[in-house]
Amino acid sequence: MTKQVKPAPKPKKPTTVKKPVTPAASKKTAKPQGQSKSLRSGKSIVPRESVAGTALIFVIGIMTFLACITLGGVSMIKTSAGKWQSDISREVTIQIRPFDEVEMEKAIKDASAIALQFEGVVKTTALNDKETARLLEPWLGAGLKLDELPVPRLLTVTIAEGAKPDFAAMGQQLEAQVPGSTLDDHRAWVERLTTMALTMVAIGTSIFLLMMAATITTVIFATRGAMAGNKDVVDVLHFVGADSKFISGQFQKHFLNLGLKGAASGTFGAIILFIILGLWTSNSVATPQGDQVGALFGTFSLGWSGYFGMLIVLCLVAVLTAVTSSITVQRQVNALQNYKR
């Protein structure tokens, strides 16, 4: 114990240690105070510009894009299937077979009157000779004279959207009052289309659910991977006295931000893709490719429900990222806070 350090003359509690009690300190505090702007980095406690953070945004963006594409696809198939079904069920056909004793024009008028009595029937349209001849042209050739052949006449009945007239009663009345007439309500077609549409929607929904499960799993693992790089930050915050609520709050805020950035880029990428495809299909209506695509997928327009669903996916992915980071950091802090043998 040779040389002794001389303690400062007046020890004071709290702020005195921080105060410039030494000549060196008082000399330095005389410095201009213009540094306040540069004192702060403007950064949050959790570092934002990390490679893991960028990679996480990228992964979230890709997975959200794929999930939104799947959701959009399912929504489109559902809409298209409903439209096919609706188009067919909005029209039924009355067929009147010619008999010697049947006066065809009167029979058409009677059948039309019977059909129009039913609620939901908008109009009836009888195919004239020319239209009937054109329908039969592929099989019987051009220049067909209907008077020479016992060709049945067709009457199309248009039904209002969503209306369900009593087709059984209509058929019975037609058979009773108009000899040779039958009603074809396309039930077999509608049933097949309904089954096909439901199957397609079920398959699409399953794919979407699998896609969401993959997205959730990927986001969880990617978030935990990005969190691993922040272990030192958690340790330091813990040792300077931050409680678990403060620490998890900081990380939750940061990762919600990352999740929003990634999910927004993926979602808006998918929305832009659907808009571009929609414009393309609407511009190629008259072309064979356009007609083919249009027949299968409609006009690629999702409707508000489709876009709303995508926004829900965006929010879900962002919240999931934040919650995963919060749970991960909570576990880490709990491990630091638990003092057990």
Add this chain to the structure above:
Amino acid sequence: MISFENVGLRYGIGREVLSDLSFQIAPNSFQFLTGPSGAGKTSLLRLMLLSLQPTRGLVKVFGKEATTIKPQQMPIIRRKIGVVFQDFRLLDHLTTYENVALPLQVRGQMEQNYRQDVRDLLDWVGLGDRMHVHPPVLSGGEKQRAAIARALIDQPDVLLADEPTGNVDPPLARRILRLFIELHRSGTSVIIATHDLSLMDQYDARRLVINSGRLQIYD
């Protein structure tokens, strides 16, 4: 303030690195913790910091038996213990000012209430002109001083410093020691782990010497 009774520590199934440690850190006391490299100084500091659990014995901190401290009480205990790590543990993405202000920020204090205190303390440790830079551009000695300032900023009841003068030249080491002495005189218990004999010779204080896992105390 801190008391150890027959504390032993072993890592895994190896031999005990610390054996039968029994001592007390009194309020407003000053002590050096010394011993050869690898003797277990850092392990003992970690035991006092409650970041490591002993394999046997009883540790009491601020009158509470350590195993009875609930997780939610741990931040309150941490706030009473300032710590200067050997590897500094500064956050590289924050400025020196922000690093030093971190303990106050996590306590929810408003910046306008502590800005001047942080500046004064940084001035005092000789970092007045470096408070706006980030740790990666600081020298080892500057990082050391920033870490010390962070540990002192909220006037802890106990200060644990692991080799706090390991990266600084003798004049600065004396200044840092003077800072610790001043802190001690203002009521804080100070424990400085060091193997720098010349530093210990500058101030007559209690010495805790660890050798081969055993502790000898020279009051």
